[in-house]
Amino acid sequence: MSTTTLSPEPARTAAAGRPVLDPATGAVLETVPDSSIAEVDAAIARALTAFTAGPWPxxxxxxxxxxxxRVADVIEARSEELYRLETRNNGRPVTETRAQLSRVPEWFRYNAGLLAAQRDSVLPSDGPYLTYQRRAPLGVCGIITPFNHPLLILARSLSAALATGNTVVVKPSETTPLSTLALVDLLAEAGVPDGVVTVVTGGREVGERLTGHPDIAKITLTGGTEAGRAAAVATARRFARVTAELGGKTPIAVFDDIDPVVAAEGAAFAAFVAAGQSCVAGSRFLVQEGIYAEFVAALARRADAIRIGDPSDPATQLGPLVSAAQRDKVRALVEAGRVEGARIAAGGGVPDLPAPLNQGFFLQPTVIADATMDMRVAREEIFGPVAVVVPFRDEADAIAKANDNRFGLGAGVWTRDLARGHRVADAVRAGMVWVNDHHRLEPSLPWGGIKESGTGRDAGTESFDDFTWIKTVVVRTAADDVDWYGADAPGRLN
Known part of the structure; x- marks a missing residue:
């Protein structure tokens, strides 16, 4: 099904730069400059000056x-503009975008609370000494964000970086920079001093310069595994810090003690929200043999009923993929699954939509059944509205198949046996595990993975602390002086 209330806005263009497209129609929304290497260097120099001089320190x-x-309040007051802008830029249905971005202020308030509650540690020392630790900001930090959740992922790191006293240079995805650029204006409106947060726009070269710059003390990156590996190498050369949240192939184990229709409803949300363009999207469903056929049928029915259309229409449930290239990649993987012997139980093609939506980058929600663990669709990150379903025998088989992957970002368990839920959650090698739910997040929950899904954590006290370095101070409190080489010195040999 489709919705048809699209009202295209006139594109705003610049003399030169990179066109930013509306993925629902393929039309140009705006042209954003490609920052030069000199401009990246100037942005970093500006951030360094803001860190060392002026009002910020x-x-x-x-x-x-x-x-x-105040930042949180300003974002909240202007939230409707941000919902609409991000929906137009990345194609996510406005109901989903509203639900996600309405939570962005929480991250700023949470880190403001951590800052207010922060205490310096006093450490035990033998003798007449008072030893304590102080946390200090790192300096200039770089934040590289992806196209799928531009503002939420930025807020997760930016709020912690600012709370701890750092300055920041942000590079948004070249396909979805618009809400990030709008946020910088809101930061200024809230009173964030000039130079504290700067945005550079462009592609790979801009990200590489930011990552490799000697004055960048930490990089926080959300993206693909290869981008994360390159960032890790670049920062290691100067011993800078890196937090990298990378790819995923989230396994979700569905046991036969749960109603397969109920599980399929949860699976549809896990797989198809944000058109599957999430690192923790439920892309690999491991379903116990006793309910396998019924689960696949229920999930296929749910997928076929999802309303596809204009992302700005509140009735739309599935928007487009972010680009034609992304859609081509997803379609190629679906076809690879078909060639390898899997069954397309729902979707798999491009929906028939009216103009101008027929020029957008839409793909039907797709269910691939009867897959095996050696197929590409069961092993590679698809990053689209595609659910791959694999049967399993028992708990041990489910755990083995869940862990049989190079990624380790998220995982899920659906069961009415809570003891089993705890056992499987403990056994699965993933940074985040949901039981009987999915995509749940809070500012206090550390976000990140293991294996090739990255290193470090966003959100929580872990992220807050990692934007600081620890200084240990030892103070001698005795009244007498120390003369190590004197006649009564403790180090004198007798």
Whole structure:
């Protein structure tokens, strides 16, 4: 099904740069400049000046906390503009975008709270000494964000970086920079000093320069595994920090003690929200043999009933993929599954939509059944609205198949046996595991994976702390002086 209320807005263009497309129609929304290497260097120099001079380093923790709360209030007040802008730029249905971006202020408020509650540690020392630790900001940090959740992923890291006193240079995805550029204006409106947050736009070369620059103290990157590996190598050369949230091939084990129709409804949300363009999307469903056929049929029915159409229409349930290239990649993997012997139980093609949506990058929600663990669709990240279903025998088989992958970002378990849910969650090698739910996140929950899904954590106290370095201070409190080489010195040999 489709919706047809699209009202294209006139494109805004610049003299030169990179066109930013509306993925629902293929039309140009705006042309954004490609930052040159010199412009990236200038942005970093500006951020370094803001870190070392001017008002930012002079702010107290209380003042920074209040500023973050003002940022949250401004974002909340302008949220409708941000929902609409991000929906037009990345194609996610506005109902989903509204639900996600309405939570962005929470990250700024959470990190403001961590800042207010932060205490310096006093460490035990023998003798007349007081030993304590102080946390200090790292300096200039680079944040590289992906196309799928531009503002949420940025807020996750940016709020922690600012709370701890760092300055930031942001590089958004070249396909979805518009909401990030809008956010920088809102930060200025909230009172964030000039140079504290700067955006550079462009493609791979801009990201490489930001990652490799000697004045960048930390990189936080969300993207593909190869991009994360390159960032790890570049930062290692100067011993800078890196947090990388990379790819995933999320296994979701569905056991036969649960109603397969209920599980299929949960599976549809896990697989098709954001058109499957999420690193933790439910892309690999491991279903116990006793309910396998019924689960596949229920999931296929649900997929066929999803309303595809204009992302700005609240009735739309599935929008387009972000680009033609992304859709081509997903279609090629679906076809590879078909060639390898899997069954396309639902979808698999391009929906028939009216103009101008017929020029967009839409793909039907797709269910691939009867897959085996050696097929590409069961092993590779697809990053589209595609659910791959693989049968399993028992709990041990489910765990073995869940862990049989190079990724380790997210996982899920559907069962009415809570003891089993805990056992499987413990046994699965993934940074995040949901039981009888999916995609649940909070500012306090550390977000990240293991294996080729990355290193480090976003959100939580882990992210807050990792934007600082620890200084240990040892103070001698005894009244007498120390003369190590004197007659009564403790080090004198008798």
């Amino acid at each position: 002079a702010l107290t923790r209380t003042q920074r906390g209040r500023l973050l709360l």
